[in-house]
Amino acid sequence: MDQNGTFSSLMRKTLMALTGLFLCFFLVIHLLGNLQLLLPAAQARESFNGYSQLLSGNIFIKIISYVLYASIVIHCIDALLITLKNKKVPGKYLYDQRNVTSKWYSRNMGILGTIILVFLVFHFKDFWYQYKFGSLPVDQHGQKDLYGVVIGVYGDWWYVLLYMLAMFALGFHLLHGFFSAARSLGVYHPKYVRWVRVFGIWYSYTIAIGFAIIPLYIYLSQYVLWN
Template sequence: MDHNNTTSTLMRKTLMALTGLFLCFFLVIHLLGNLQLLLPTDQARESFNSYSQLLSGNIFIKIISYVLYASIIIHSLDALIITLKNKKTSGKYVYDQRGASSKWYSRSMGILGTIILIFLVFHFKDFWYQYKFGSLPVDGAGHKDLYTIVVGVYGDLWYVLFYVVCMFALGFHLLHGFFSAARSLGVYHPKYVAWIRVFGAWYSYVITIGFAVIPVYIYLTQHVLWN
């Protein structure tokens, strides 16, 4: 690999790290908003719909959303390009050049990322597209009743199972991706490595469990216990 290709790969890994960390930050905000779905039904509907209305009507949030869309696209394309280059170089996908000594999820970032990307297509279709372009009912406060849509979607057991599986794929992706991003950005001093690993692990666990619990809770409380 010549100097130009090496520089290009490093730049792509740096850009992928930056977009990845932004997506990590977004996941925290998104989870905090979605945790309102765990409130009692009437309170959850009012709170979640108000939250959704705030996000759709705030110019600052709209700018952040465009950055989010760009980050997802750039992160995915960079990952694809790096994967194809690694395959061309080594004959197989190698994410971090550590071979069999690395964790299985470190060597499966492409597969995990693909699962997450498929999930995002369904997620955007069922919620974002419906909110932006669908004919949603209106709640008592005059807000689009996205809560009712969410409860309806999570009434399908197969969708709930699909969601949970995808959240675990996300968790394993984050488990390696967080540390890899820190390393790509040069935060690899022995003094901080252990702390970064622990923080990244706990972050991954919280994000995975937090998101996975929501559809399961809604399915059990809104559909199973009611029937």
Template sequence: MKSIPFLQSTLSRKNLMALTGLFLCFFLIIHLLGNLQLLLPAEKAEASFNSYSVLLSGNIFIKIISYVLYFSLIAHAIDALIITIKNKKATVKYAYDDRKKASKWYSRNMGILGTLLLLFLIIHFKDFWYVYKFGDVPLDADGHKNLYLIVINSFSSWWYVLLYVLSMFALGYHLLHGFKSAVRTLGLYHPRYSSYVQTFGMWYSYSITLGFSIIPIYVHLTHFGL
């Protein structure tokens, strides 16, 4: 039986990982914009953030996007694991296998960074998504589930804030390599505008890392002090 070129070129593991990775990059922007409401004054932040949470949980379009998100997370993680295992088992080394001279340390350790992020996601989903969906969550003044209170209580512990910030830096390094790699995999990395892709990827990674890191630090300091 002949193989199908379309499946080989378009739905290969690397292409799937690139597509899911770029979708997750887009989701991170939306997620960060929503979480930035936590930087508002407390009386405004609670109502705004809880209303935002209700919008996300009750909108059919958002629900569809959430299913795409779950698929992307699972597919990206499994695909990365399969590719990593196959690369380690490969007997033929890449031409650039002396990578310490040609690549950054985070490019050589994407598997480790990805594993750390996966562990963080499990904790993150347990503490926020699972509690919001299935836990006994108190209601705010408007009768909405008070996700804001859950977030504030979570960031009351300095060690949790530290874990969150360190995970965001792991995410940032993961993005530094992942964004450029995804663009190259999909054939969009042309020498004419490669510098623009690198610059955008760098600033995107820095913005996501700092944006998500500031939030738990700000919440902890403003609500619980040093």
């Protein structure tokens, strides 16, 4: 590979790492906000709707949301370009040649990423689009009742199951992606490798499990145990 090709490849991996880490940061904030859904129903409705109203009316949050949309698009396109480029190169990635020692999710990042992308399409349609452009009822405080939408969507067991499957894919995608980003940005130094690995594992598990328990809790508490 010539110098320009090497530089282009490094730039793509760096861009992938930066957008990925920004999305990792967003997931933490998003999870913290969604944990309000685990509160008792009356309190959860007031708290979650107020939280959604606050985000939609904050100019700083709007700017961050545009960065988020751009990061998702760039991350997906960059991943596709890297994948297509690698398929043109004779042979495979090193981790593809070490099936005995490499993790299965490291060899199937494309599949995991596709599952997450399909999930995002439905997720944006059911929540973001409904909140922005749908005719939502309002709660007793005059705020859009996004909480009611969430409860309605998570009333279908198959949707909850698909959501949890997507979070399973997200967890393993994060697990590999976090380490890859650390390598691309040059922070996966032998001196700190243990701490990077421990943090990456705990982060990935926390995000995946944290998001997965929310629809499960809502389905069980609102539609199973309640009845």
